[in-house]
Amino acid sequence: MFIQIEPTSEIPIYTQLANQLIELIASGAIKASEALPSVRSLAADLGVNMHTVNKAYHELEKKNIIEIIPKSGAIINSISANGPTDMQMDLIKLHLKPLIAESIVYGMDKEQILSITSSIISEITEG
Amino acid sequence: MFIQIEPTSEIPIYTQLANQLIELIASGAIKASEALPSVRSLAADLGVNMHTVNKAYHELEKKNIIEIIPKSGAIINSISANGPTDMQMDLIKLHLKPLIAESIVYGMDKEQILSITSSIISEITEG
DNA sequence: CATTCTGTTCTAATATCATTATAACAGTAA
DNA sequence: TTACTGTTATAATGATATTAGAACAGAATG
Incomplete structure (x- = not known):
C-alpha cells in the first residue's frame, strides 16, 4: 500500500488518506x-492515530466507495457500471467548477483545460 | 454583485466568497x-463580518488574481496572457487529481469526464 | 483643509474541526 | 480460547473560522 502522508499539509490527514485510497x-x-x-x-x-484512519474510511463509505463490515473490516465496492448517481455527479460538478474558473482566470483556454484533464486521467489509469 | 453565501455549508464562508468572485x-x-x-x-x-471578506480578498491576492492597495481598495488583475505560472499549474493539478480519480471510481470514462469539464467551461464563460 | 472612507492591526470571545491518547466493549476469525 | 476487528466514549490539545469592537493611518472627496 503506497501511501504518503504529509503532516504539515493544509489538507487534513484523513482527506489526504481518502484521496490517495481513491x-x-x-x-x-x-x-x-x-x-x-x-x-x-x-x-x-x-504513524497516525487509529481514529484518523477510521475517519478516512467512513468518508469513503459515505461516498459508497467502500463497505465497512462492523467488527470485521472494510472491502472495496465494485466500480459502478451505470456511471455516477445524480448526487455523485452534482458533488463532482460542485467541486470542479471553482477549479475550472480559477484555471480560466489564470489564462488557460478550453483546449488547455481539457488537455491537462486528459493527462491527469492518463496519469491515474496508466500509472 | 451576485453573490450567495450559505452559512451552513461545510465550505468556509471566505472560501465560498473567493470561489464566487473567481x-x-x-x-x-x-x-x-x-x-x-x-x-x-x-x-x-x-451579512457577514468584515474580517471574513478581508480574508477572502487576501486569498485572491495570494493567487495573484487581485491586487490590494493599502488604505484604498482592491482591483482585479488582468487575466494572464501567458497562461498559468508553473506554481499555479501545479496547484490546479494537485486539486484536480483527486476529483478526477473520484469520477473514475464512480464509473465515468475519459469521454464523460472531458464532456462535463467542457460543459462547466461553457457554463462559466457563456453564463 | 476637514470629513469620510479605506484597509490594517489588535484584542477577545466562541464554536467547530482535526488529531492524538486511552480505554473498554462486543463481534469475528484463527 | 485467543487475537484481531470496528465501535464507542471520554478527554485533551491545537488549529481554524467567525464574530465583535475598537483604534490607527493613509487615501479620496468635497
Missing part, C-alpha cells in the same frame, strides 16, 4: 472485493 | 482594473 482504486492498484488494511495496522504504518 | 472574473462579469467593493460594504451586503 486514486489507488481508480488506478486499479486495489480492486473490488479486496479488503483494506485494518484501521489499527494502517494507522501504525502511517 | 467565477465572476472568469465569466467576465467583473473585468480587469475594476474595483471590488470595500470589505465593509460587501460584508454588510452579505
Whole structure:
C-alpha cells in the first residue's frame, strides 16, 4: 500500500488518506472485493492515530466507495457500471467548477483545460 | 454583485466568497482594473463580518488574481496572457487529481469526464 | 483643509474541526 | 480460547473560522 502522508499539509490527514485510497482504486492498484488494511495496522504504518484512519474510511463509505463490515473490516465496492448517481455527479460538478474558473482566470483556454484533464486521467489509469 | 453565501455549508464562508468572485472574473462579469467593493460594504451586503471578506480578498491576492492597495481598495488583475505560472499549474493539478480519480471510481470514462469539464467551461464563460 | 472612507492591526470571545491518547466493549476469525 | 476487528466514549490539545469592537493611518472627496 503506497501511501504518503504529509503532516504539515493544509489538507487534513484523513482527506489526504481518502484521496490517495481513491486514486489507488481508480488506478486499479486495489480492486473490488479486496479488503483494506485494518484501521489499527494502517494507522501504525502511517504513524497516525487509529481514529484518523477510521475517519478516512467512513468518508469513503459515505461516498459508497467502500463497505465497512462492523467488527470485521472494510472491502472495496465494485466500480459502478451505470456511471455516477445524480448526487455523485452534482458533488463532482460542485467541486470542479471553482477549479475550472480559477484555471480560466489564470489564462488557460478550453483546449488547455481539457488537455491537462486528459493527462491527469492518463496519469491515474496508466500509472 | 451576485453573490450567495450559505452559512451552513461545510465550505468556509471566505472560501465560498473567493470561489464566487473567481467565477465572476472568469465569466467576465467583473473585468480587469475594476474595483471590488470595500470589505465593509460587501460584508454588510452579505451579512457577514468584515474580517471574513478581508480574508477572502487576501486569498485572491495570494493567487495573484487581485491586487490590494493599502488604505484604498482592491482591483482585479488582468487575466494572464501567458497562461498559468508553473506554481499555479501545479496547484490546479494537485486539486484536480483527486476529483478526477473520484469520477473514475464512480464509473465515468475519459469521454464523460472531458464532456462535463467542457460543459462547466461553457457554463462559466457563456453564463 | 476637514470629513469620510479605506484597509490594517489588535484584542477577545466562541464554536467547530482535526488529531492524538486511552480505554473498554462486543463481534469475528484463527 | 485467543487475537484481531470496528465501535464507542471520554478527554485533551491545537488549529481554524467567525464574530465583535475598537483604534490607527493613509487615501479620496468635497
